[in-house]
Amino acid sequence: MLGVVALGGSPSDAAAAQPASAVAGDPEAGAVLAGLAGCLACHTEEGGAPGAGGYALPTQWGTFHGPNITPDPEHGLGAWTFEDFERAMRHGRDPDGRFLYPAFPYPSYTGISDDDLRHLWAWLQFLDPVAQPDTPHDLNPGARARSVLGLWRMVGFRRGPFEPARGEDPVLARGRYLGEAVAHCGGCHTPRSGIGVPRRGAELAGTDAPPEPSPDIRPHPAGDPHAWSHDDRVTLLAYGMTPEGDFVGGEMMRLVEEGTRRLSDADREALARWWHSVPPRPASSADDR
Numbered sequence: 001m002l003g004v005v006a007l008g009g010s011p012s013d014a015a016a017a018q019p020a021s022a023v024a025g026d027p028e029a030g031a032v033l034a035g036l037a038g039c040l041a042c043h044t045e046e047g048g049a050p051g052a053g054g055y056a057l058p059t060q061w062g063t064f065h066g067p068n069i070t071p072d073p074e075h076g077l078g079a080w081t082f083e084d085f086e087r088a089m090r091h092g093r094d095p096d097g098r099f100l101y102p103a104f105p106y107p108s109y110t111g112i113s114d115d116d117l118r119h120l121w122a123w124l125q126f127l128d129p130v131a132q133p134d135t136p137h138d139l140n141p142g143a144r145a146r147s148v149l150g151l152w153r154m155v156g157f158r159r160g161p162f163e164p165a166r167g168e169d170p171v172l173a174r175g176r177y178l179g180e181a182v183a184h185c186g187g188c189h190t191p192r193s194g195i196g197v198p199r200r201g202a203e204l205a206g207t208d209a210p211p212e213p214s215p216d217i218r219p220h221p222a223g224d225p226h227a228w229s230h231d232d233r234v235t236l237l238a239y240g241m242t243p244e245g246d247f248v249g250g251e252m253m254r255l256v257e258e259g260t261r262r263l264s265d266a267d268r269e270a271l272a273r274w275w276h277s278v279p280p281r282p283a284s285s286a287d288d289r
């Protein structure tokens with residue numbers, strides 16, 4: 001379902017009737033991708049209209065406020081072309097070429113394929129336009145100038161799209177694409193350095209950083225009694241239930257409900273395979289047995 005979606009009709013017919021940016025893309029596939037990527041979580045304030053912005057995101061750089069991404073022409077993306085959207089998602093730049101802050105997870109989204117970007121763009125057109133101005137970010141003095149981001153990008157950004165590794169198993173590659181580029185599990189579960197770059201060798205090792213502490217979800221070492229099976233992982237992704245029978249809460253349950261639950265079985269299996277493939281936690285951290 002998340003793969004390439006065939007375009008109905010001939011592209012030239014469609015192009016005659018609509019702006020080029022609206023030609024391709026399936027909004028329903030886009031909705032699943034958006035749920036998995038958590039777009040509305042950061043772009044909707046409590047009780048606010050979906051995508052209209054205002055949500056406060058505390059980080060070590062200060063507090064960001066997700067901007068309005070509804071199709072409103074003045075305050076949202078209504079005047080953007082698909083190319084503008086692609087530049088934001090893949091290159092982390094706004095239509096004027098200014099750097100965007102990596103609080104917007106473009107360092108992950110840069111991996112999203114052209115087809116999936118079109119699906120997301122098609123989905124965005126279905127949000128109700130809301131004429132709500134953006135709330136300014138409230139950043140620490142050292143982070144206020146967007147020019148500092150040029151330096152950050154040299155260490156924190158590698159441009160996509162995602163490519164499977166040479167000889168990589170296609171199911172694993174699909175799972176890695178979903179887990180790293182779209183769902184960016186590491187966005188919440190991987191600890192970061194002082195400048196907000198994911199710490200090497202600590203993928204999915206858990207962090208107490210705001211907005212919510214996120215546990216260590218690395219696989220347990222082989223033979224550990226706490227180790228999750230493949231089916232345990234698939235169940236978590238489908239229902240949000242752990243092997244102990246607890247349900248996850250907060251942002252994680254939202255991700256399950258709006259994203260991983262709605263994936264095809266094949267994509268959920270692939271995501272679970274990738275998750276199992278990240279380097280395990282060291283044996284010493286499992287000494288509670």
Ligand code: HEC
Pocket residue numbers: 033034037038039040041042043057064065066067068069077085088094099100101102103104105109120
């Ligand atoms: C973790 C929070 C977070 C998530 C998840 C997130 N965004 Fe954002 N987004 C932000 C923040 C914060 C900004 C503002 C960045 C800046 O000012 O440089 C932003 C900026 C943007 C912009 C640029 C808007 C503008 O006016 O310049 C677009 C487009 C966008 N996001 C779309 C999306 C889409 C589509 C998704 C899902 C695929 C998404 N975002 C997911 C936090 C998030």
Ligand code: HEC
Pocket residue numbers: 038179183184185186187188189212213214215217236242247248249250251252255260271275
């Ligand atoms: C928006 C932030 C965010 C993202 C993205 C995210 N998680 Fe989580 N995750 C959390 C938080 C917060 C918790 C703790 C939830 C709770 O308190 O129940 C959690 C809990 C979990 C747990 C429960 C661990 C346990 O032992 O109880 C698992 C498993 C998990 N996440 C896996 C994933 C996977 C796999 C992905 C990517 C597909 C992912 N998470 C993406 C925030 C996130």
